[in-house]
Amino acid sequence: MPRYIVVLCALALALLAPASTNAASSERLLAKYQPVTYFTPGDAFRPTTVETFVADSTLERFIPVLGGWVPVDPAPTVDSLPTAGAGWRLNQRTCSPAAGSAGAACYAAAWSAHDARSTVYGRVARLETRIVLQYWFFYYDDFYPYNPLTPDLIWQAHEGDWEVVNVVLTRQDDEPLYVGYSQHCNGRTRAWSETPRWRGHHPVVYVALGSHANYFSPGEHVFDQACLPAPVLSFFAQTGLPLPRDHVAKGSAAGPAAFGAESTAVTMVSETGPHWIGFPGAWGELEYVHAPGPVGTPFIGQSPPGPAQHAVWIDPLGTLASWPAG
Secondary structure, three states, X not given: OOHHHHHHHHHHHHHHHHHHHHHHHHXXXXXXXXXXXXXXXXXXXXXXXXXXXXHOEEEEEEEOOOOEEEEEEOOOOOOOOOOOOOOEEEEEOOXXXXXXXXHHHHHHXXXXXXXXXXXXXXXXXXXXXXXXXXXXXXXXXXXXXXXXXXXXXXEEEEEEEEEEEEEEEEOOOOOXXXXXXXXXXXXXXXXXXXXXXXXXXXXXXXXXXXXXXXXXXXXXXXXXXXHOOHHHHHHHHXXXXXXXXXXXXXXXXXEXXXXXXXXXXXXXXXXXXXXXXXXXXXXXXXXXXXXXXXXXXXXXXXXXXXXXXXXXXXXXXXXXXXXXXX
């Protein structure tokens, strides 16, 4: 082999080595601190792959002059989603969150039909002084019943649900400092030394019934009032009912294969890929609340955007600093 080819090969390997080493290090860190998740009995959903959800959806765009949503692609794929522009959303073709518990059953059937494995999307954000590990969980549906025994009396629902668990490490020696668990419109943080863990490295997460908010312990957890729209707060004030609480109990579990329960695969994502991470639209149609009397079933917002559109992705440390300790 000519000497100049040998030199070129050596240079190419030298250039590729840092990226390869960095990727290996990222996979190692994500595996080392992968959460163990306990699900509340009665929840019909588990974190799953985005491919199945997209396959069941129509890609739509809001056209202001028409005042409504227009189908753009009846059969999108994760590789065909747009990565620019406004007004996009994915809309499940056969289900609606406005149907209450019947809608939740429809989403559960659609998800189950794919028999997709339990999945979490792992991201490593290497900042100047910290490394932030993010574990993004995607669920087909969010259906929160105020009283699980009468689920269609008072509820909140939206199609598609993104939740995240953050583990913050020192940049110098990868030592864990604290965690941040998503809960509704914000989340809670806790020092690593006070976080429940399995085998010392894996934070334990308790997932609330229907809403999939993440908690440090089972029990009844009152919603942060900042996450409740004014009409909802007004309804509870007028009726004298207690504010909504998340129902959290220790049921079936998932996590690292070594944990011995359902194994959750970690799929790496970053700012540059896979393609769907750049989708700027909503992962689902509208969000609804329902209550008796004059409230009815109004929509109160859009379904959530994907991970890269969330504040905690864009500014991890700043956003986590705004979350209360809990």
